[in-house]
Amino acid sequence: GESVGLHLPTLSVQEGDNSIINCAYSNSASDYFIWYKQESGKGPQFIIDIRSNMDKRQGQRVTVLLNKTVKHLSLQIAATQPGDSAVYFCAEKYTGNQFYFGTGTSLTVIP
Amino acid sequence: NAGVTQTPKFQVLKTGQSMTLQCAQDMNHEYMSWYRQDPGMGLRLIHYSVGAGITDQGEVPNGYNVSRSTTEDFPLRLLSAAPSQTSVYFCASSYSFSPPMGEQFFGPGTRLTVL
Numbered sequence: 476g477e478s479v480g481l482h483l484p485t486l487s488v489q490e491g492d493n494s495i496i497n498c499a500y501s502n503s504a505s506d507y508f509i510w511y512k513q514e515s516g517k518g519p520q521f522i523i524d525i526r527s528n529m530d531k532r533q534g535q536r537v538t539v540l541l542n543k544t545v546k547h548l549s550l551q552i553a554a555t556q557p558g559d560s561a562v563y564f565c566a567e568k569y570t571g572n573q574f575y576f577g578t579g580t581s582l583t584v585i586p
Numbered sequence: 587n588a589g590v591t592q593t594p595k596f597q598v599l600k601t602g603q604s605m606t607l608q609c610a611q612d613m614n615h616e617y618m619s620w621y622r623q624d625p626g627m628g629l630r631l632i633h634y635s636v637g638a639g640i641t642d643q644g645e646v647p648n649g650y651n652v653s654r655s656t657t658e659d660f661p662l663r664l665l666s667a668a669p670s671q672t673s674v675y676f677c678a679s680s681y682s683f684s685p686p687m688g689e690q691f692f693g694p695g696t697r698l699t700v701l
Contacts, residue, residue, distance in 0.1 A: 507684065576621075576628035
C-alpha cells in the first residue's frame with residue numbers, strides 16, 4: 476500500500492520559537508489524519524487529529540493544517556519548549572481499519 | 587487507570603523459538619492493534635481487533651498470530667521467531683478507528699531481539 480512520508484527527518488528549533496513539521500501523503504482517498512508524539516523509550520502519544528472535510532484544527536499550542544490539493548499535512552507547535560523534543564509521526568487512514576504511519580521527524584529544541 | 591500495559595519490556599529469543607507478547611487495557615476499548623516499529627520505517631500494523639472474538643490482518647501479519655477472547659486482552663504470538671522479527675512491538679487501543687474517537691492509546695512497547 477501507499478505510505479505516508481515526511482519532508483524532513485530532523486528539525487532543530489530554538490526554545491520559544493514556533494515549529495512546523497510537515498507530512499506528505501499520497502492517497503487522495505485518505506479521510507482521517509492523526510499526529511502522534513513519541514518520546515525516547517515510550518509509546519506514541521496522541522497530539523491532534525483532523526478529518527478530511529476540515530482545513531485546520533487547533534489544540535493547546537498545536538495547530539494542524541490540511542491541504543488536500545497538494546496532499547500535505549503540517550503540525551505547528553507554538554512557543555516550542557524543551558519538553559517538545561521528540562519524534563513526531565503523522566498517520567493517515569484511507570482503507571478499512573488501518574492507519575499508515577510516516578517515518579517520523581525528530582524535533583530537537585535548543586535551550 | 588493503568589491504560590495499556592505490555593509485558594515483557596525486553597525479550598531475547600533464539601531463531602525458531604516461540605513466545606507470546608502480552609497486552610492488556612483497562613479502558614473498555616473495543617479496538618486494539620499490534621504494531622512493529624523498525625528504524626526508519628515508522629509503525630506498521632501487524633494485526634488488529636474490533637472486538638472480542640474478531641481479529642483481522644494488518645500490513646505485515648506473516649509470522650504472527652493473535653486472538654481476542656476478552657475485551658481487555660490482546661496477545662500477540664510469534665510462532666517461530668526469525669531475526670527479521672527483531673523490532674519494538676507496540677500494542678494500542680481505542681474507542682474506534684474513526685473520528686471523533688479514533689485516537690489510539692499506546693503501551694510502552696516490548697523490545698524483541700531474535701538471534
